[in-house]
């Protein structure tokens with residue numbers, strides 16, 4: 680239910696680190712940036728009380744259709760993308776903050792289909808990915824041959840589903856935790872591989888199964904995360920970028936990624952019916 684006014688009305692789903700950052704920024708700077716809040720939802724409503732105006736708190740997510748909204752920002756959990764993604768896209772554009780959810784090929788396909796059907800855009804935030812649009816252009820021109828992303832972080836910055844990092848000790852140095860397809864990696868480290876998932880969406884011809892990823896624990900990285908991207912095109916074309924993303928010990932998300940999300944949100948209008956990396 681996109682509104683015709685020029686203000687982008689935003690529904691925020693999730694009020695953790697990213698949700699609080701985005702809501703705070705909309706409340707503070709939104710009018711100047713042409714962005715306003717339609718609603719904020721969190722599974723624990725108490726967390727919202729006193730921080731978000733009462734009339735903007737949505738207590739039951741299934742009633743989101745009651746609020747006029749141009750874009751819904753999911754900054755919660757891949758499960759919410761799975762449970763509500765199709766409904767969200769039937770009503771508004773969707774900025775998927777947890778794109779690791781899209782490693783499920785059925786869900787990915789259904790969401791892309793819903794975007795086409797409803798003329799809404801499935802926005803994928805670049806997050807900590809550098810050069811995502813260039814990767815997408817190479818992909819769209821049919822000359823992307825391979826893509827590899829390595830994310831290296833201090834062990835305290837990983838949130839893994841298994842116990843492959845339960846025994847780390849300070850000073851142990853570098854340890855490769857996983858190397859292989861992003862499709863297999865996403866379920867193992869859903870909170871740590873959103874950048875790789877964004878890359879896999881940009882590289883649609885390779886897909887999650889064709890994009891290679893590596894996660895590395897490194898106790899030397901106490902001040903920043905490192906994101907390396909290696910792109911291979913045809914006729915010897917290649918690009919290698921190394922991004923240092925300042926991050927405190929224990930932080931899953933690098934500090935520059937918060938501003939990256941804000942910038943992603945500001946472009947969420949007018950790309951109807953497709954996937955758009957922003």
Ligand SMILES: NC(=O)c1ccc[n+]([C@@H]2O[C@H](COP(=O)([O-])OP(=O)(O)OC[C@H]3O[C@@H](n4cnc5c(N)ncnc54)[C@H](O)[C@@H]3O)[C@@H](O)[C@H]2O)c1
Nearest residue numbers: 693694695696697722754755756776777806807870873932
């Ligand atoms: N695209 C990117 O570059 C990028 C960067 C950082 C985080 N993320 C992803 O965005 C999402 C939010 O990140 P964050 O740092 O704000 O996380 P967070 O843990 O600080 O906050 C998540 C919020 O969602 C709630 N939540 C968790 N699981 C839930 C579930 N199953 N159902 C309903 N609510 C649930 C939590 O209570 C919390 O309020 C995560 O999925 C994270 O992996 C993506």
